[in-house]
Every structure is written in structure tokens, then in C-alpha cells.
Amino acid sequence: MTFGQALAEAVEEALAEDERVTLIGAGFGSAPLDEAREKYAARIKYPPIAELAYCGIGIGAAMCGVRPIIELSTGTFSYEAIPQIINEAAIAYSNSGGQTSVPIVFHMFHGIRGAGGVQHSGSPHPWYWNTPGLQVAVPGTPADAKGLLRWAALKSKNPTVYMNHTRLLNTRGGVPEGPFEIHFGQAEVSRSGNDVTIVACGIQVPRALEAAETLARDHGIEAEVINLRTLQPLDRVTMLGSVRKTGRAVVTDESHDNCGVAAGLAAIIADEAFTSLKAPVKRVSTMPVPVPYAEPMEDFVTARPDRIVAAVQEIVPGR
Amino acid sequence: MTFGQALAEAVEEALAEDERVTLIGAGFGSAPLDEAREKYAARIKYPPIAELAYCGIGIGAAMCGVRPIIELSTGTFSYEAIPQIINEAAIAYSNSGGQTSVPIVFHMFHGIRGAGGVQHSGSPHPWYWNTPGLQVAVPGTPADAKGLLRWAALKSKNPTVYMNHTRLLNTRGGVPEGPFEIHFGQAEVSRSGNDVTIVACGIQVPRALEAAETLARDHGIEAEVINLRTLQPLDRVTMLGSVRKTGRAVVTDESHDNCGVAAGLAAIIADEAFTSLKAPVKRVSTMPVPVPYAEPMEDFVTARPDRIVAAVQEIVPGR
Amino acid sequence: MAVPVPAESALSLLQLMLRMRRLEEEVIHFQRDHQGLIRGHVHVYIGQEAAGAAGCSVLRKEDRLFTTHRNHAHVLAKGGDAGRILAEIIGRADGLCKGRAGTFHVADPALGILHTSAIVGGCLPLAAGAAYAAKLQGSGQATVAFFGDGAMEEGVFYETLNIAQLWQLPMIFYMENNAVLPGERSGRGSPSSEHSAEALSDIPQAFGVLTQHVDGTDAEAVLELMQDLVARSRRGEGPFFVESRTSRWPGNYGSVPSLVGGDTDISWAWDWQSAPEVVRRWEELSDPIMLYARKLLDRGALTIDRLVELDGSVREEMGHAAEFALNSPLPDAAGALEYAYA
């Protein structure tokens, strides 16, 4: 099943299983939701172009026992809603001393989608991960897309920023039958290997796997690929366990590098796995320039598989 | 002279020396600006509570040859303006292929100011540093406050996010006589030492110096303190040179740790100075919870000097 | 003209207003008398009590109230415990939010005050969300958002107003325009220096929202209006917009509130001439408590003795509340890390 179908299944099941679930926002990309839209029309709203207000409305509703899924469409549009997401949703539980929880999902598509131009290619997940009180999910596979969204929409008590990379929508993968959830904070070892650990989430998971195949085929290097699934909570045990085993790590993320997710993870690894490290922790991020439009430039700045391969080669002795 | 006085001098001199300079915003904390306000009234505007629009107005004016200084007051209010700062100011030069530059300063006070409550204690500089196209200044001393602001307001061609920590306003320090500027990207070695490098900016500079004094006095450890002054551009040479010399580094910043500034810097150091490192790079950041109000809790989560001392002791062998 | 409120209701309304006033005076005493106790800004509601008291008196416990940086007295009016409010304001363990929220964010979720934002306009979409929830759940709960004229400078006000009207959300936008000249309180409304509209209430009208204006120092006028609007919003009508106009208390001119005329003296109700000059005209024309007490005295619904007694008991209550707050321990430092996530 495709990533988009898995996503749609999760949304539809959430609407079906819990009548507290409400959907505010039109999009979900190409996810096939027409049937759900009719069936649960009373709980589905198409708001005006007013991200700040409709995110805030979701937050207020969540405080009152509703479980909103907000569909923000392109992740850069969430910038409009940052005052509500960061200044209200993230703080309410702490500020109330544990009295007011905000079970809400802010769903958005992020990343370099291809000819989006800079204003439709952004990746704000580093800012959301920088914000205590928010959970951050960045699914890498169709199974993640479904399992994480179900958990966030049906089980979680906290606000979740849920980021899908646009280019994942048509990727395929196995998805367990029936309802199932993936609890946040459980990374997956997507590929085993002993020579180097590649840490990734979202779109970087298939890219890391592609890089790992190239490394194995062309260079005899066996990379272990960790799909983090969620940044907050972060599964340090799986990530650090792998790095302690391999002694080498490349962290890759589709966000800019300064205070980006690759840096955030590399700082943790370089500290906590220091004694195991045989080489520096390398980062492969989006290059430091506003994302340009033309294909060759857009491609150039992307955290492509070949850049991951090159980073691994820098730290794994040639074979 | 105090930090606040130095800041006011820079604003006043900028208004006096270049009539393209305009000031939009009322505040500048306790900085003594009354005279300037009268003298340059025609170029000073007090906007409504509409951060998004008045930042955008500054950006549009900057595109047309004006040099605006925008005073946003508390840094968390800048969240309202992120769509304009990040989606417009940061991208215009790149997007236009070098045709439209945006010489503007977004000034704000950030950080845990004491009983601000969570909505007046934020530190968004990691997000701004994550955004290519923006320059980020985080002055640590009165001389920095003046020299960096003069350079940003009078010389720079790029948008600058200029963050002062509220608690620096009444700190004192020497400021060179007459007009002088500090070019961005020039760190300062605030204290020399051979045992460990403490990397800091803004409020963490005096805190690091205080920690260094304690370390020297009580533990015989000589710390070198690097005041970065600006994050973008970043003076890697000074920072990495010091770490290569001492072999040990603690990075401290008043922002949350995940994808925070301490992590951003630690990732760079752990990579580029890997072979010199005798111990893991430690980070001292604001603790991972929305900043609580009550003094003991507020203090507890702060990146205090004693937490810097403890981090240094973790990596420097006991003496 | 409204039917006069029955004497007992009138007295409890007046008492609530007095409690709000004395609460805020304790906050200013904290600041004045205890160095370092109030470490940052505080905002007091003095001069707006009629609006908050009358507005809240028609709400039930389960109804939702959203407020701003100027929240203390709203929380009290909704039923909040004075001691725990004051404890929150000074960051103590017994505060309504365990000292984590502070003056900017006093909230009492058990009373329908789920979260208080100090961001100008921040409460507006949250309130619309609560109304959306009430509508989805068919719960008939009312939602009132109290906010300042300043919020009409922020874009979020307009976005929220538009959605509230499009979705027909049962909420009341209660806008407190709190720096109006006394003679203009009852008119159609005046512009603010930071807003270009000739009258602020023209704006919601242009959005098609049912709009009312009221003299926010007139407790019974507010009561009558809010009785009607809250009843209608319980039936699912709405949104409604109210512009409530009050005149600034002289103690609110500086950068921190200050009792420029001393503590409120209840005798100003029947003898405003005895008030210190700095507050005299305000006590004559604009203090909602004095205006209402005077009206009740005139109407014979109240005697001077009863008023003095009432005030005495309120002062006693607030004295105890202040003591409770001051005696409440500071929260445990390491407890800071609790509550990041539910």
C-alpha cells in the first residue's frame, strides 16, 4: 500500500473509532479520503485560509475533550500558526500544572517536493523539536504513517506535530492488517549492519536505505539504518545502541544544518557514545541556502543518497 | 557603561549618521532613548500590536533603500512575525538571484528574564540560525551590543536577527569611545585557558566567565571562554582553534537543547575537532520543559554557571 | 431600561466587584510591601470590575471563560479561590497552577478556565475552539472570551471572528475597551489611537456578527446584556460581539500599577469629594464599584452600614487570602521538570 493510502486509512479509522475525533483542514495531499469526507461530514471542517486561527481553534477544542486532527497542508504554512502551536498548545499542560492537556495532531507536508519554490519546500521540524511540550513524528514508511497517526489521533494526550515528506506519498511498503498503533519513541532498525550507523527519519529513511545498498554493493560496507519514527520522544536506546556497536555514525535529515535535526542528533551521539566512536559523527542535511527552484540546484542542495554514501566513505576505512 | 546604554548609543548613532535608518517599535527595554525619539521623530514609528505586519513593512521598506531597525520587544512576540521574517526577509536575496537585498535589523529581548512566565521567557534564536539568509547576532557584552548593532544597522546588506538577553541590560563593561563597529563573524576570546573551552554567546558569556572563575579558584581548572557574538556568520576558526588547543569543550546556550544552539555548535565541534577531543563535548542548555514561573523552578531550568562548572568537571580530570 | 436587579442579587454582584478590587489591591500591596515578591510585570483589573463580575455572574461552573494578561479578577469572578489565585501570582506551591503559570497565566481548569494566554489575542481562537467543542458535543456550555481593545490590532482577531461567524460558533467576544473618556462610554464607541476604525464596533458588524456596546462601568447594564447573550449562546446562537467601555484607573498610568489614591475607601461611594485629588474625578465618574454602590444606596437597596459591613468582610477575606498565599511554600525546584508531557 502507498504511504498516502496508509495515511488515509489512519485518518478514516480515527474518525470511525472515536467520535471525539474531528478533522479541520482540506488537504492530506493525494490521500484518498473522499468516502470519509462524506461519512463524517459533521466532524470535518474546511476552514478559511487562516492557519493561526484554525490551529488555535483546534487547540481550544482539544482542551475541551475533542481530539482534532489539523491538516495544514504545506509545512511552511504552519509558520503562520506558530504563535498558537508553540505559545499555546505546547505550554498548556505544563503551565496548568498538569490540569489541561491538549490532544491534537498538527499534520503537514514538508520538504523539497520538486518545483515548490522556497516557500513550499521548508522543513520546520527542528523548531518543533526544539519546543518542549510538543511531540514530533516524522514517519519514514507507510506502516509508520498509519501506526503513528493512529496513536497520535486516538491515544496520545499531548500535542503532536506530524510531518510527512511530500515525496513519500507515493512510496510503497507493507502495512499490518487491521488497526494497529506505533507508540511514539520506538525506533526501528530498518537494515542491520556492523560498519556504520545511519540515523534517519522521514524521507531520509528510504534515502539511507538506498545509500546502504550502494555502500554494500559498491564498497562492501554494511550500514545499519535506524528509522527514528519520532523525534520527541526520542528512542535514544536504539540509536545509541547501534552506534556503540558500529562505532561510526552518519546522521541525515532534510532540514538545514545549523540547529537542524542532524545536528541535534549528532550532538547527542557525540556526547553519549563518545567512547565508542572511532570517527567523527557526520551530518548530511539540506545545504545552507534558501531552497532554489530549478531542478539541478534543488537537487544539489538536497540530502541525497549519494551525499550519504560520501559521508559514510569519509569515516569508514576504504575497502 | 551598561549594556542598555551601549545599545541606545548604537541606535541613536545609527539614526544620526544615516538618514535611511528608521526605527519601528517602541521598546528597547530600559535603554535611554528619549532624546533620539524627539530628534528623529520623523523616522520613528510606534506601530499597533501587529508584529507580522510591521515586520513585513520593515522588510518591504528595506527592499526600497530604507534601513529599518525593528524593535519587537520580547522575543516570543517575534513568533507572530515568523512568516515575514523567515518566509520573506530570509529568502528575497537568494530568490531574486542577488537582485533584492534586505538590510534590516529585527531586535528583540529573549530569555528567562525573571517571572516572565513561559510566554515571556522564550529563546527562538535556534530557529533563526536554522534559516539560511538570516544573520544572527547574540551580543554578550556592552561593547558587543554597540559594535554589532552599529554594523548591522549601518553596514550590513542582509537581514539580521539581533537578540539581547533581558538580564544583560544592566550589566556593565568597557565600550570603545566614538563610533566603532564589530563585523559579524568575529568571536572573541573572553578568557584564556588551556584545560577546556567554554563556547557561549549572549547571557552565557558572563555566566561562562563566572563558571571559569569558580573553576580556577576552587578546582584549579583554567577554562578558555569563547564569546561567539554572532551565530551567523559563525567564527569557526576561533572556536575550533581553541577546542583543538584544549581538547575539551562545553557548549552552553540559553535555549532548549533539542536542535538548540548548544547542540548546533556541539555537532560542529564534535565533527571538525574530533581528533583533538579528549572527552565528549558537553552541552548546558535550558532544561526540556516549558519555562515555569516560580523562582526556584525557573532557576532550576536555567543554564546557570554552576551547571557549566559541573559539565566541565565531568570532562576535565579532577585536580 | 432594565428592570432593577433584585436586592439580593444586586448585593452579591456588588460584593463580587468589591472582592475583585480588594484582590487586586493585595497584589499591589505585595509589590509595594514585599521586595522581590513580585518579580515582573503585573496587570490589575481595577476599573473594569462591573464587566467581569456581571459577565461571570451569569455563567455556570461548566461554562468556559478565556482571559488575558489582565486575568486575576476574572478568575475570581468565575469562582476561583482568592488565596490560590494570589499564591499563583507569587509563584507558590498552592497556586492554582502550582506556581508554574504566574500572574500572566492564572487559570482554573476545574472552573472552565482552561488556559490563560498573555499573548495579545491569544485567547481568541482558543475560545472559538471551546465553542466549537460545545457545538460538536451539544453540551450547551457557554464560552466567553474577555480581551482588550489591543487584540483588535492583531490579525488573529479577524481570522477568529470570520471563522466564528462562518461556523456559527456559540461564543461571546467580550472586548474591554478600557481607556475611554467617561463621556464616551455610552456612545457608539470611539477609535483607539492604534486602530483606524471610527468605532471599533464597526468591525465585527462588517463581518456580519451581532454586535452590542455597553458601558462597562454599569454593572446592571452588563448583567442584562450578558444574561441575554449567554442564554442565546446556550441555545447554540452566536457568535456575539460586545464592546464594553471603561475609563482608565489613574493607578494604571505608570509602568507598574500603583495605589495612587491609597486603598479604595468605601466612603467614596457616598462622599466622592473626600477622595484624594488624583483619583477624585475617577471615583466620581468612572469607578464601577462606587457607581454601583451609589446607585444601590440611592435606590434604597443598600444602607451605608450594610455597605461598610460588606466591605469589611471582603477585606477580611482578602487579608486571609494574602496570608494564605504568603504562607504557601515555594515549589520544589526539581519539580520544574514535571508536566512537560501528559
Next chain:
Amino acid sequence: MAVPVPAESALSLLQLMLRMRRLEEEVIHFQRDHQGLIRGHVHVYIGQEAAGAAGCSVLRKEDRLFTTHRNHAHVLAKGGDAGRILAEIIGRADGLCKGRAGTFHVADPALGILHTSAIVGGCLPLAAGAAYAAKLQGSGQATVAFFGDGAMEEGVFYETLNIAQLWQLPMIFYMENNAVLPGERSGRGSPSSEHSAEALSDIPQAFGVLTQHVDGTDAEAVLELMQDLVARSRRGEGPFFVESRTSRWPGNYGSVPSLVGGDTDISWAWDWQSAPEVVRRWEELSDPIMLYARKLLDRGALTIDRLVELDGSVREEMGHAAEFALNSPLPDAAGALEYAYA
């Protein structure tokens, strides 16, 4: 009623509108005929040409224009080179922004189009800033922001409108309400499904802003209005708000624009009955180019032969422009890293 525009001016206005149409048709040809050339969304201005053409024809080179995701034809109308516009849209080295900006952000700083935002409402404060600069500098430059009705759903619109009015900024808010029924184009205005106002133009009026509405398919009506407003804004008057109402082109209903009736056939100007059914009523009632050509034919300011010739030369120009764009090289990949900072 306006004095008819002199024949020469009328012809150049019509020619500009035709150039805008044919430019957008080339964009759709790119999408239809060259797989992978247009990799994402594009938005075309078909059906709104009268507004952009007449609005821009009164601007000087140094005047400032801000536009949106629907920018291509605005840039052309302000004087942009068609080949370089098309090259930008397909991300080529000869594009106006070296291929870095793309369809969403076509700009031409040398012509006063400094930066184009695709964020709904993004252009509004930028335009106000340009007007603020013009005012500070006393330069007499006019500033026009073209934006869609959707921007009135975003808070930034209201914040900007308020400041523009408070600071008396010499700018024109030119709002293109582009999905209006033909019969409602000349009325007072209609609500949009996403806005609660009875008429969108009620809103700026409530802010005290001088507000006009115009049938945006009527080139001469727009011209007359904009001549006046631009002249006044050069003298420092403003802000002004214009609601310009047009009717949606049938090719704009799907998720990508499509030439559902084929390329525009100039004969529809005198024989709209020959248009394919899917566009026939639109060509009869709502296509600004046909409406204007028909008017000029009726008025005797134009002959069919002259019109056909005009169209021929425009098609030739745009054919060359498309060729230029297609022949322009892709930019160098590593050049991506240039221009992060000035």
C-alpha cells in the same frame, strides 16, 4: 461614464491583455506538451487580464508592484520580458531570477517588482513597506499590491490595512475577487464562501479606508479608476482599496489549469457563438479580452483585420518567447549555493 480611451491607447491596452493571455497559454502548453517541464503547480491569470493590464498601464517603471502566486501576467504587464518570464517559470538560467524563484515567485526588481511572495497575504505588508519608503523618501513612487480575495481570510491583511490607514501610506490595495458570477461583477460586491462579510468591501470601509469597487473585466473602467488613484497616491494620498471582480475562467476549475476550450480564438470577439460549449458563456459574458475587443469593434476603434493582425503578432512574440525559454540552459547545480547572503 468614462470618456472613451483614445484609439491608440485602447489598442495598446488590448494588445497588452492579449500578450498576457498568450503568455499564460504558453505556460499551459509547456505543461501539456513537455513532460516534466512544469514539475509543480502553476497558476495562470486568464480571465483577469483587464485588471492587471489597465492597473499596470498607469504605472511608471520606478513604481512598485507586488503580486502573488498568480504573478506571471502582472510581471509582463509591468514591462517584464516574456522570454525571461517563461524561462523563470521553467527554472532556466535566463529566467528573471536566474531560475531560483520559479513560477511562484517571478519578480523583476529592475521594474519595481522587488520580491514576489506565494504566501497568501504575504505581499501586503511588503507593499505597505514600499509605500512607507516612498513616503519617507518623498519619491512620489506609487505602490500597488495585487492580491486575491483569499488574502482577506489571513490576519496579515487586517494588520496591514490598519497600519496603512493609521500611517496614511500611499498604496493601493488591489483585491482581485476572481470567482464572482457575471451578473454580480458590477454590484456592491458579494461574499466569498470563506468570508462572513456580506460584501468584502465593507471591511476596508470599516477601517476608514477609501474603498472602490470595479468590474475587473472592464478594461476602461479599471483604467479610469487606477489613473485617478495612482495620481492621488503619487501626491501622497492613500491608502486606497479596490475590489476588482472577475469571473472564473472554466480552465481554472481543475487542480491544474487546462485549455478546456483550446487556445483562445480571436474570432470569439465577434462571434462568441463559435466558441466550444465549455467556454462559450464565459467568452460571451466574462472574458475581459473578448469584452474589450468587442467594445472596440463596436465603437469602430478597431477592425476585425487589425485585431487578427494584432493577435498574430502577439502569438508570434510569445512563440519566440517560449522558444527562448526552452533554449535557455538549466542553471549550474553548484550555483545553488550562491546568493544566500549579499
